[in-house]
Amino acid sequence: MKSNLPQREQNSKFKIDDLFERIEKLIPKVKFTYFNRTSSGRNSKLFIANPKQQYCLGEDLVVQLDMYDYVGNKKTHGGDFLRPRLFSPELGAAVSGRIEDFNNGSYHIHFPLYWEGNCKVSILLFYPSEGVAALWRSRHSSLGVIGFFGKYEKFGKEAITPCGFKLEEKEGKEICEYIDPVYEEAFYCYKAPDFTCESLNEMKCFDPSASYLTPGEREMFQSSNIAVEIPQALPPIVVSGCNSSNFAPKPKCQMGMGSPFPSGYFYKNIWNPLYCNMTLYRTGDDFMRCLQGKNLFLIGDSTLRQFMMFFTEVVQYFRYHLSGWAGWALSLEALNIGKDLYVSYKRHGFPLEHDTFYYFKEDMYTSRQIDQRAGGKNTIFVITMGQHFRQFPLKLFIKRALNIRRAVENLYLRSPDTKVIIKSENTRELYAPVERQGDFHGYTQYLVLREVFKDLNVGFVDAWDMTVASATASVHPPGITFESILSLTFSFAC
Structure with a gap:
């Protein structure tokens, strides 16, 4: 049967379905x-x-994991x-492991050995395979587990109605x-009586306490059973x-470099990408050498709002009347006239x-915000x-x-000389509700971003790998992890 969809929409649907099916093949078919x-x-x-008498730099340590159930069956x-x-805590060193799943209850975890000295292994079982399958089913049982008003x-009059996809x-x-x-992105609201559709001005979410897990399945996600x-x-x-x-000399971090997994490791509390030399950005002068004369557009969520907080509260390029996370949902703009520096933060819509x-x-989808800008050699986009x-x-x-x-x-x-940096999402708190915010959902999205942008001339900041390696469990990574995210971002930008 011939499709009535326009060719561009057909192509888009094919790409969406193809990538979705590739991710779905990774989901265990268990009940x-x-x-x-x-x-x-x-x-x-x-x-x-x-096991070896001696473990050498540059080799892999391979650990076998055999999974058993609660009654002792393999x-x-x-x-x-x-x-x-x-x-290695004393060395400030850490690296993620690559998982080889034999699909029979056994795994090989490959740990590359990138530093000399003592090493410790940590493997957390976040969710059992039965939990993974249940979360995947839950995620696709509705069009979302939060609602909107x-x-x-x-x-001077107002009315509030439900909205959603x-x-x-x-x-x-x-x-x-x-x-x-242009991009066929859409959402919907019930029209308020005596109001036009154009008079929709504000939005908020609410938690309808929706769950698509059975009572038995929920037991897998009690706090004592997560990240064991x-x-x-x-x-x-x-x-x-x-x-x-x-190790062989590495080039400076540049746009378009492929990002392997693991993509790097921490040593002396500094991230070391495997494929390039990262420039350390620590002081205001470091950042100014990179950003002077530039227009920096931060588009995404509060993990990029965190960049803006750094510029206003740590290196203090700008003054801003709010501090901390106050007003985090606001669009922000800052200008340093003396340094010819403009920075904006806007939500992804x-x-x-x-x-x-x-x-x-004022919200626009990220794609629309990009379309509005001419770009050029002094323009940097950071997107997440x-x-x-x-949800x-x-x-x-x-x-x-x-x-x-x-x-x-x-x-x-x-504008081929524009710089675009894609920051992957990162891990978050262990207590985050699994159906709404759990890290398994974040991991599948991380895989999508790696695939979508893998052959494009962008800088890819693997914040997922960084936060796993550093054992960070915060939606807004602190300390050395955030410092390394900043350094890698601006290594690509400059």
């Missing part, structure tokens, strides 16, 4: 039966798969959501459609230089998880998205990511 039959971090076992399928890291305002048609209820005609450390009795792991020469009303008329999409089906996120890529491609056609 929850009894809690005691699910993977138990405490009962599972670790041992070194390639698991017969894979798909557990694990978080492995190798670290829109506020209509006219001549899709609304049920009801008798006597008219629905306002808010659609971007796999017990171990591994012999000491001491890495020596052996006869290996130093609907959806935004914000539980008080905020003025959203993810945290506010965890919705993955295809909505894929579509948004592909639209941003399309806008960046158009930007490069008119």
Whole structure:
């Protein structure tokens, strides 16, 4: 049957479906039966798969993980959501592990050895495979587990109605459609009586306490069952230089470089990308040498608002009347006339998880914000998205990511010397509600971003890898992790 969709829309749908299906193939096809039959971090076992008399710099340490359930039976399928890291506290060193899933309950975790000295292994079972399957089903059982209210305002009067990515048609209820005609992004609100659709001014979210998990499945996500450390009795792991020469020299970090996984490691509390030399940005002078004469556009969520806070409160390029996270949902602009420096922070557009009303008329999708700018050699975009999409089906996120890529491609056609940096989302708090904000949803989105932007001339800041390696559990990474995110971002920008 011939499709009636325009060719561009057909192509877009194909790309969305194709990427979604590739991610879906990673999801274990298992069903929850009894809690005691699910993977138990405490009962599972670790041992070194390639024990050696001497571990040498540049080699891999391979650890085997055998998963068992709560009654001591060996698991017969894979798909557990694990978080492995190798670290050395006294050296300020850490690296993520690469997981090889044999789909029979056993895993090999590959840890590259990038520093000399003592190393410790940590592997956390975040969610069992049965939990992963349940979260995937839950995420795609509706068009979201949070809701929205829109506020209509006219001549001093106001009315509040429900909004969302899709609304049920009801008798006597008219629905306002808010659609971007270029990128086909859309959301909807019930039209308030005696108001026009154009009079929608403010938006907020609310938690309807929606859940698509069964009572039995919820037991897997009790706090005591999340991020359980796999017990171990591994012999000491001491890495020596052996006869290996130093690692090959790396070029300066540049746009368009591919980002492997792991993409780097911490050493002496500094991130070291595997594929390039990162410039350290620590002082106001460091940043000014990079940004003087530049226009910097930060588009995304509060993890980029964190950049703006750094510029106003730490290096103090600008004065701003709010401090901390006050007014984080506001669009912000700052100008340093003496240094010819302009910085703006704007949200990525609907959806935004914000539980008080905020003025959203100035919101535009990231792709539209890119389209508005001419670009040029003195223009830098830093873009992120993810945290506010965890509550919705993955295809909505894929579509948004592909639209941003399309806008960046158009930007490069008119201004090929513009710098665009994509910052992946990062891990967040362990207590975050799993259906709304859990890290498994963030991980699938991280995979999408890596795939969508892998062959485009952008800088890719792998904040996911950084926060896993440093064991950061905060939606706004602190300390050395945030400092490294900043340094890698501006290494690409300058």
